[in-house]
Amino acid sequence: MKVPLLDLTRQYAAIEPQVKDAIDDVLSTQHFILGPKVKQLEDKIAAFCGAKYAVACASGSDALLLSLMALGVGYGDEVITTPFTFFATAGSVSRLGATPVFVDIDEETYNIDGDLIEAAVTDRTKAIIPVHLFGQCADMDWINSIAARHNLPVIEDAAQAIGALYNGRPAGSLATLGAFSFFPTKNLGAYGDGGIITTSDQDLYEKLSILRVHGSKPKYYHKVIGVNSRLDALQAAILLAKLPFLQEWNEARRSNASHYSGLLEGLPVITPTEDPDCRHIYNQYTIRLEHRDKLIEFLKEKGVGTEIYYPVPLHLQECYAGLGYAEGSLPVSEKAAREVVSLPIFPELTAEEREYVVKCITEFIRNA
Numbered sequence: 001m002k003v004p005l006l007d008l009t010r011q012y013a014a015i016e017p018q019v020k021d022a023i024d025d026v027l028s029t030q031h032f033i034l035g036p037k038v039k040q041l042e043d044k045i046a047a048f049c050g051a052k053y054a055v056a057c058a059s060g061s062d063a064l065l066l067s068l069m070a071l072g073v074g075y076g077d078e079v080i081t082t083p084f085t086f087f088a089t090a091g092s093v094s095r096l097g098a099t100p101v102f103v104d105i106d107e108e109t110y111n112i113d114g115d116l117i118e119a120a121v122t123d124r125t126k127a128i129i130p131v132h133l134f135g136q137c138a139d140m141d142w143i144n145s146i147a148a149r150h151n152l153p154v155i156e157d158a159a160q161a162i163g164a165l166y167n168g169r170p171a172g173s174l175a176t177l178g179a180f181s182f183f184p185t186k187n188l189g190a191y192g193d194g195g196i197i198t199t200s201d202q203d204l205y206e207k208l209s210i211l212r213v214h215g216s217k218p219k220y221y222h223k224v225i226g227v228n229s230r231l232d233a234l235q236a237a238i239l240l241a242k243l244p245f246l247q248e249w250n251e252a253r254r255s256n257a258s259h260y261s262g263l264l265e266g267l268p269v270i271t272p273t274e275d276p277d278c279r280h281i282y283n284q285y286t287i288r289l290e291h292r293d294k295l296i297e298f299l300k301e302k303g304v305g306t307e308i309y310y311p312v313p314l315h316l317q318e319c320y321a322g323l324g325y326a327e328g329s330l331p332v333s334e335k336a337a338r339e340v341v342s343l344p345i346f347p348e349l350t351a352e353e354r355e356y357v358v359k360c361i362t363e364f365i366r367n368a
Contacts, residue, residue: 005305049172051198056231060181063195132161165279252347
């Protein structure tokens with residue numbers, strides 16, 4: 001049996017008519033950049049996330065970059081974040097001439113350890129970026145309380161967490177700003193790059209709306225320097241067609257995760273922990289164990305797709321060597337990077353496929 005890490009063709013087969021109608025609608029208008037479809041998506045995402053406003057942009061990476069720009073982050077500033085995440089989280093900080101300050105993670109949730117944040121605050125700290133990794137929200141009440149004591153804004157990196165809840169509140173409504181990605185592999189994915197920023201701050205909303213179009217308002221008049229980061233109307237239309245299915249797909253992921261965890265019980269494997277305050281939406285189902293690399297090779301031979309998110313924590317990336325971190329600086333993140341592996345978890349995954357994946361893992365462990 002072959003079990004891919006992700007198979008988007010199954011999703012497309014189920015929604016093909018809706019997607020084609022959405023694309024045809026845009027083609028008939030020939031309105032491809034921003035416009036009514038993008039505004040409609042912004043309104044729906046804002047409502048879905050419990051925010052007053054949403055600003056669509058070209059990617060999840062730009063959602064982070066624009067958020068930092070709107071907050072005035074620049075040269076000499078520091079932004080506290082986690083090293084156990086996709087590069088864009090820190091890369092967006094560095095692109096503005098600011099310095100990412102890395103804080104270690106919680107061993108069970110893989111999210112930033114809130115107890116370590118306050119010690120990292122300096123007079124140069126300009127913002128905090130917690131990441132809702134793998135689809136589970138960080139401990140936002142605790143993080144926000146620290147931020148409030150130091151008068152700091154907080155940006156949720158919610159790229160993997162659309163539909164996740166924290167104490168009943170949606171990701172994207174839990175801080176000053178929320179940054180989302182519509183990369184095709186996400187729970188709500190476009191057919192190319194795309195992103196969106198949520199906020200309930202009107203001033204930030206207006207800044208973001210200007211910054212994404214080269215800083216112009218009105219057209220051709222520039223009081224600030226922005227970037228070109230506009231969501232295509234085609235992508236907005238596709239996302240609007242897919243949005244009504246998102247909760248169903250998230251529930252399927254949760255069900256798949258529960259099935260996996262039950263099947264893996266009793267094996268020397270650490271399965272994902274769902275915080276009681278959270279609703280995890282499993283953009284990834286990530287386990288950890290010794291001999292991770294050998295397991296990956298074994299599963300590959302058996303036809304099972306896997307991925308390591310993330311093999312090198314950001315503080316040990318070559319481009320950040322100048323920040324002074326060394327092996328052992330952030331031990332929990334480093335240990336996770338050596339042990340984690342993500343299994344297929346997409347909504348259309350069958351029970352037979354999940355059982356086969358666990359059968360292969362069991363075989364590997366017994367042979368090992």
